[in-house]
Structure formats: C-alpha cells, structure tokens
Amino acid sequence: MRIGELAERTGTSRRLLRYYEEQGLIVADRGPNGYRDYDEPSVDRVIQVRGLLDAGLPTRIIKQILPCLDKPRTIYFPDATPEMIATLEAERDRMTRRAECLLRNRDAIAEYLDAVREYDGVRSGS
Amino acid sequence: MRIGELAERTGTSRRLLRYYEEQGLIVADRGPNGYRDYDEPSVDRVIQVRGLLDAGLPTRIIKQILPCLDKPRTIYFPDATPEMIATLEAERDRMTRRAECLLRNRDAIAEYLDAVREYDGVRSGS
C-alpha cells in the first residue's frame, strides 16, 4: 500500500510517516517510481510506534526497543550488548514508574469525577 | 524556602520552577526583596507536576486537573463546568490507554530481558 492509505488506516499524517522512517522506526520499500510501498504489518507497527510515542518515549529509545518487541518470538540476540541491556532495564523501570504515576493520578481524577457526579445527583434529586 | 533549595529537593532546575510558576502550576510568595518563598507542600506539588509532565500531560492540562488532585479532600467545585468535566473524563481515558500501552510494552521488554538472561545463563553454564 502507499503512504496515503497507511496514513488513513493509522490515523497518522504522511509527514509523520516519513519522519518515523527517517528516524528508523519503520521501513518502506520503494516502487520503480520512488513511491513508498508498505506491507500489511506496517499498520500495526505504526500503531505501536504511536502508542509508545504517546506513552512518552522518545524516538531514540523506541528505535532501540522495537527490535525486541517484534511478534515472532524469535528473540533475536543481534547485539544484546551490556549497554543495550542496561538501557532496556532502565527503560522498563522508567515505564513502570511512569505507569504508576499515570494510574495514581488517573484514579484521583476518577475519584473527583465520582464525587462531582454524586454531588450533582444529590443536588438535582433522583 | 528559596528557589535553590526547592530545586535541589525536587531535582528540578530553577529555570523550570520559574517556568512552572509562569504556567500557573505552582505558586510562590515573595519576600520583601523579590525572592520567591516556598512552603513545605511545594515540594510534593513540584514532584507531582513533574510526574504528570513525565507521564506525558501538557502543562495546559495539568493546570486544569491539579485543583482536583489537592490532598485535603475538600473537593472544590469551583467551576465544574460541563466542559471541565468532559476534559477530565477524556483525560482520564487517555491516561488509562496510555498506561495500558506503557505496561504492555514494558512487559514485552521484561519478557525479552528474561529470555536474554536465561540464554546467558545457559550459555555460560551454572
């Protein structure tokens, strides 16, 4: 598929798809005319990249961890260097802390909303 | 306490503390000399702001939700306008999705790390 379709199916601008490619997060074949050509799995890939980005990871890190997250659990150990391992461990912990913070604050918001709902319910009668 | 101490205790640069104030995320008294003067709770406040920021929320949103998150469960309903409620609900859901994505990918990384560890363990013998 071409970039327009991928953009539509992933809800991502063409500009960003090119940017992700430039950052090494996705790859694309090229047709004889220079047009980018994507395969079906690219859709999931882009969605995952967007999720990670939205979760707050920078492209630099995403590029590093993506190879470890590929579905066919082949578990590549291409260059599981100590630095790489350290980066992953650090990132795993960062993600844990981040998620905790997120959930903690989300719960606080939910709690507030519940209180508001109850308040409104009482105020307007049942 | 003055800005230097707060910076040190929160691991945040003075510049950023001033920025957060400019964005309305924290407040500071002023001494007769113009120096900012912070109270003890400011420390937690700054830490929470940093957590939310790190969790990916923009200052604009943080400013909106912070009042709902204040500890003394006074539950202010200063201006619980419908728009405000909608914003909060949307943000709550966004945070949930974000956290899920984060945890899903974190688990994938953890799984990978486990596999690597096992691989290394086997390879080097016990």
Place this chain on the structure above:
DNA sequence: TCGAACCCTCACATTGATGTGAAGGTCCAC
C-alpha cells in the same frame, strides 16, 4: 568592604514531534 553565592528578569537557543507549503514527478480517468 569585598567576594561568593544566592536571587531577579529578559531573551535568545535548542530539541523533539509536528504542521505546512513550495516545486515538481506520476498515474489514471475522462
């Protein structure tokens, strides 16, 4: 009273993720 170590404001620089638009090639349907 001098210097170090604070503080202030202002303003420009940078980085990452994006938007936008120009200048131009390709493909297809009419």
Place this chain on the structure above:
DNA sequence: GTGGACCTTCACATCAATGTGAGGGTTCGA
C-alpha cells in the same frame, strides 16, 4: 492530452519543555 489526486524532497514554521547567559540586585561571612 489534460486535470486531479496521488507521490517525491526540501525547507522553513511552530509548540512545549528546557538550557543558557547577560545584566543586575541581595545577603552574608571573612
């Protein structure tokens, strides 16, 4: 064969979160 809807690259713009430094005041201890 022309127009519209694609695609290409390049480059400049933007926005939020930060860094950095200039120019200048305050506080305090030696």
